[in-house]
Amino acid sequence: MNLVRSELLKIRTTSTWWLLGIGAFLATALAFAINAWLAHQVLSGNAEDFGVSGEQASAAGQAANLYTSGQYLGLLFVMLIGILMVTNEFFHQTATTTFLTTPRRTSVILSKLGAASLLGFGFWLATTVIDLVAGTIFLTVDGHGTQLGEWPVHRALLLNLLAYAIWTILGVGIGTLIPNQLGAVITAAVLYLVGTQVVQLLFFLLSNWLDSQAVVKWQVVWPAVASQVMISGSSTELTPDWWVGALVLVGYALVSGVFGVLITRRRDIS
Template sequence: MNLVRSELLKIRTTSTWWWLAIAAFLSIALAFAFNAWVANETLNGNAEELGVTGDQASAAAQAANLYTSGQYLGLMFVMLIGILMVTNEFFHQTATTTFLATPRRTSVILSKLVAASLLGIGFWLVTTLIDLAAGAVFLSANGHGTLLGEWAVQRALLLNLLAYAIWTVLGIGIGTLITNQLGAVITAAVLYLVGTQVVGLLFMLLSNLLNSEAVVKWQVIWPAIASTVMVSEGQTDFTPAWWVGALVLIGYAVVSGVAGVLITRRRDIS
């Protein structure tokens, strides 16, 4: 726990997380405005015009979407925090001191994983409280109530918590793989923002080539898409069930955590 507290202190005493928190708040505001418009159109009978079909057109599905607004960019921000927790050690040349003070490198990485997860949970808590307040007002004003008693909504909130915790772990894994801070941040951001769009396009092209819509569902193997799927209600021609996204993301977390420990134990620190 002393190691965990020290990792939290390193983040808390820098301004980086403040900038990321501000960016996350702005992304929530934009995402909520868009999701509120989609929910309003969907619940007023214009779902087909927006391409919203099946269970995703239900009030519970739209509520779940509102209450998890800002997840897409929010997950990228907590991933960057995880990356910085590792790369800061090399950027500021404190890695040697850290490992001399705590020779068991596994303990150091595990403490970073725990601290990162706690930060991810903290981000989830703050963003969710904002979404809950705004979403409850919006839904109640439109005569639907808060819908917080619906299991689909509760499940989306809980899985969103899991997503925030996992993406900080993924950030730690990326940081151990690419120790150059600028390189790690740019690579991760590009893969997250651009890579997600490229993967979606490739699977759409592959679907057209094979004349099978089922192929599109396999894009869930990309972690950013898996995160979106796991908080969505209902299965469509383009997305699998929510539990598939959850399993994919958990798998990435396990592999990332193990890889981070193994790489750090064998790396020459000088």
């Protein structure tokens, strides 16, 4: 716990957390506005016009979408925090001091993973509170009730928490793979923002070439897509069940954590 507290202190005493926090707040506000407009249209009987069907067309489905607004960019921000927790050691040349103070490198990486998960929880809690307050007001005024007693809403909130925790762990893993801070941040951001669009386009083109809609479901192997699938709650012709996305993300987290520990134990810090 002393190591975890020290990792939290490193983040808390810099401007990193609040700059990313502001970014997460703005992303949440923008996403909520878009999701609120979409929810109004869907619940007003225009679901087919927007390609929304099944559970997502219900009041509970739209409430779950509202209460998890901002997840897409929010996960990017917590991933960057995980990356910075590792790369800051090399950027500020404190890695040698850290590992001399705590020679057991595995303990250091595990403490970073633990601290990153706590920060992910903090970001999830802050964005969820904003979404819950704004969402309950919007749904009540729109005449659909808060829907807070529905299981799809509870499931979306819990799985959203899991997504935030996992993406901070992925960030730590990326930081151990690419110790250069600028390189790690740019690579991760490009893969997340641009790579996701490229992967979705490739699977769409592949499905047309093979004349099979089922191929599109395999885009869930990309972690950003898996996050979206996980909190969706229901499968469609283009997406698998939510638990498939959850398994994919957990798999990435386990692999990232193990590789992070192994690489750090063998790396020459001097």
